[in-house]
Amino acid sequence: MPELPEVYGYQQYLENTALHQKIVAFDCRDARLLKKPLADFETSLIGSEFTGTQRIGKYLFVKTSGKKIVLMHFGMTGKPTYYKEAEDRPKFGHIVLTFENGFHFAFENKRKFGRWDLVDTIEAYQKEHKLSKDTRDISLEEFKAALRNRKTAIKKVIMDQSVTAGVGNWIADDVLYQAQIHPEKNVADLSEEEIIRVYTKLQYVIETAIDLEAHYEDFPEQFMMRKRREIGADCHYTNGKIEKIVVGGRSTYYSPKWQHL
DNA sequence: CACACTGTTCGCTC
DNA sequence: CGAGCGAACAGTGT
The missing domain is CATH 1.10.8.50 (Helicase, Ruva Protein; domain 3)
Structure with a gap:
């Protein structure tokens, strides 16, 4: 699904659901979706909050109250879902965060081409991966x-x-x-x-x-x-x-x- | 059963 | 080193 317009929507969705809530659990069913060790995600996320987002094309950077920025890339078949009851976990919700209020944020990824990464600065990532400016921002x-x-x-x-x-x-x-x-x-x-x-x-x-x-x-x-x-x-x-x-x-x-x- | 699929990355050649 | 190309990646849907 996701090209720029879809990821734009996911960004709005995440901002409207998942910001400023303490993360109490991180669950990932398949480590291939993580570009860094699972323990690094746990260390970086548990006890922290999402504080804001920045999107460049299909790359969604989510800032946290901790040191690291989470980079979410949805691949060909990804989307986020915010839900309350544990039994409502989406079938392909391979990565799930749980917030202090009991709600969950799932990163659905049917084909497992999506990725989460941890980055220090958006600028460094952009340079290292030769990522251009967002199409809406390029002159x-x-x-x-x-x-x-x-x-x-x-x-x-x-x-x-x-x-x-x-x-x-x-x-x-x-x-x-x-x-x-x-x-x-x-x-x-x-x-x-x-x-x-x-x-x-x-x-x-x-x-x-x-x-x-x-x-x-x-x-x-x-x-x-x-x-x-x-x-x-x-x-x-x-x-x-x-x-x-x-x-x-x-x-x-x-x-x-x-x-x- | 065969094939298609909204994306990225790697290895190879030039 | 960098552009171009094709394959590989994984799993589901038709």
């Missing part, structure tokens, strides 16, 4: 600079978290559909005007998704989100059909009549 000039010297398909480049943080497979397809650019078009062959169009639609698609709380079925009809999983759907802009190809190893939906190479 046109910064975006242009990040594209310079790249020589591969535009879709791969906008999905690169070191170029702009937050774009995933679905958003990328919609951005290029709205910008009328073929997903396999080489970045080096894009005109200045096309780059501006990509930047503008990147902001547009993400703001639309945030406004609609990432409920893609509620998107206006002209969005590619509405056509996914429906091969051969009608293109909104032409009398052509939507086709599915593979770009950078990911399923890619586009309209050949609308998006030319």
Whole structure:
């Protein structure tokens, strides 16, 4: 599920449920979800509180009253759930915190691609992992600079978290559909005007998704989100059909009549 | 049964 | 060193 708009929602959810409460227990069923030893999480979290959040793309940093910042990455199938009764623990709630008031915060992760890490500073993490600025915060000039010297398909480049943080497979397809650019078009062959169009639609698609709380079925009809999983759907802009190809190893939906190479 | 999947990371080549 | 590429990771859903 999570691209930038979903993680934006998870951030709001966490802020509205889990801040400023003493953590009394930390339970993790599968240590593969933890990038640091379990004992480090226990030491850092038990007795502390979450105090605030900062999100960069799909990376959610949760500040604590202790020394460490918790980094939550939801992978492909993650989401948070706040609940009261122990028996309501979600089936895939592999990491669960318990607060002093008895409520729990679960990190659901069906496919176990999600991760929790402990970091000292967000800036250091960002630098070390070459994580770009959040897509909503990147300027046109910064975006242009990040594209310079790249020589591969535009879709791969906008999905690169070191170029702009937050774009995933679905958003990328919609951005290029709205910008009328073929997903396999080489970045080096894009005109200045096309780059501006990509930047503008990147902001547009993400703001639309945030406004609609990432409920893609509620998107206006002209969005590619509405056509996914429906091969051969009608293109909104032409009398052509939507086709599915593979770009950078990911399923890619586009309209050949609308998006030319 | 076979295949697809909203993401990241690693190892390899150039 | 850094870009590009493909595989690997894990488990569920169809």
